[in-house]
Amino acid sequence: MSVLAFNLTALAHADFWLGAGIIAGVYSIFTLGLQMNVGFTGIFNFGQAGFMAIGAYAMAILILRFHWSPWAALPVATLCAMLAGLIVGIPALRLSPDYLAMATIAGAQIIQIVAQNGGTFTGGNNGLLGFDAEWQNIQLWMLGKLGKVGLGTQYALPLFLVTWATFLVLLGGLTVVQRTPWGRVLRAIREEEDAVAALGKNVFAYKLQSLALAAALGAVAGYLLSLNISLVYPQAFSADFTFIGFAGLVLGGVGSYAGVALGSLLLWFVLEGVRFVELPLAADKVAALQLLLVGLILVLVMVLRPQGILGKREEMVIRG
């Protein structure tokens, strides 16, 4: 009897950690986009959650309202998010960094409010359900395969695997692109855009490309987030998502794509792990303690290692 109880808790724990792992993975992909903007181009994109929302909503709407196949909806939804990046970027990238941050927050707010008030088209505050039939099939197929190695009952495992595989592919691609001459121009813009313009490079065009690609990364995070909760609803894409993404970015190190994963994992395992500690406290106090701990870790990292876990001190050149 006691053996069975132990196994059950162990399973429950594994499931729980898988859940936290999925969220950390979604945040990692989301933050790759922030890293491209903030860490490698020096543009303060605070509207990333808005681009994530555009991607997720475009996917769900194309599938539910227009009866598209998910395989067609995903690339088109990604293009929609990139287009949103251009629409926000063309006016906002002419602003100085602090105003750019404000304008992008505003852009994300507009997107969220439009989603809330879109009536039956966007599902309003209730959001959209039932776009993930294809994913359910894939999940069952994967669980069947996993059953052969005794993991058939780990229901969160398929999404966990897909999320982190996606992250690794994107990480690899971005790392390669960052080492090309194109990536070199971005890093130069991050440091001193007049110097880059004086060398005959169209700085504005590079910033737009950076923002559009970040928006695409946000959209990918949006798909995985939607699959995780089987729902696309406005509150999932609040500005908090962007702020937590920034915390992960700073923890992992500005200017390191791999650091993004470390930062997000650390953040989420601390946030979720606190729940496991037996404390003589009420639930709301534990929730406050979670954020307090995250704040403490951020402060410690800033004091002990201001460049973040994987950041390079020599490359700390972000302009305020």
Next chain:
Amino acid sequence: MASAAVSDPILRVDSLVKRFGGLKAVDGASVSVERGSITAVIGPNGAGKTTLFNLVTGFIRPDGGVIELDGRSIYRHAPYQIARCGMMRTFQLPKVLGAMTVLENMLLGGAANPGERLLGLACHPIRWRRRERELRADALELLERFRLDKHASAYAATLSGGQRKLLEMARLLMSRPRLILLDEPLAGVHPVLGQQLIEHMHALRAERGTTFLFIEHDMETVMTNADAIVVMAQGRVIAAGTPAVVRQERKVIDAYLGSNAEDAS
């Protein structure tokens, strides 16, 4: 005036105006720069020399006038477009990229690199790598020439002020501009490095036919190295011509050189 002595201008500026609020920083300035010359711009502080450079290279939008490079208007063009037309500049405080290596700084100066465009990266993987290798060879050659080759893999932030000016000049040479504008190339530079910079200027003109326009306060440098001098005061060009002619101009002596001018010459 300025244009009288110039037979083949590479750069022609006419009646250029820039207002900052109520202040006319450049107030109808007219300059012509002879192709293949080394021309100096002098004038007291606040005369509008750097503003003139910023206007001509597109970093500030002019409020009126004419700017022509090789007879083509570049008025109100963006800085990157003007640089691509073959006129490039340095800055009073050199804008080297400190968080990048010296070699990376150089490679950034390379023109026509398909690897700098996403489409080029995806569609011409062989061509951009070949171009990158060519640029790397060019860069190493220039670094050796500017005696910066030992620092190629160091972060540019570790260079001295004079070395930064040399790097900034070497970097723009990567895309072989026809006209180079230097904003106070000798200010804050060790005299030995400053002398090197001047020598590079003469050598590049001889080899490549590059035209130079430079702002400088050091009279001896200007008088001994420039073919032509443009004198600015209060946003206007008050005199232009050979050093010998400019030295005799009463207006110049009054506005800029002061009472010591006769002693100095």
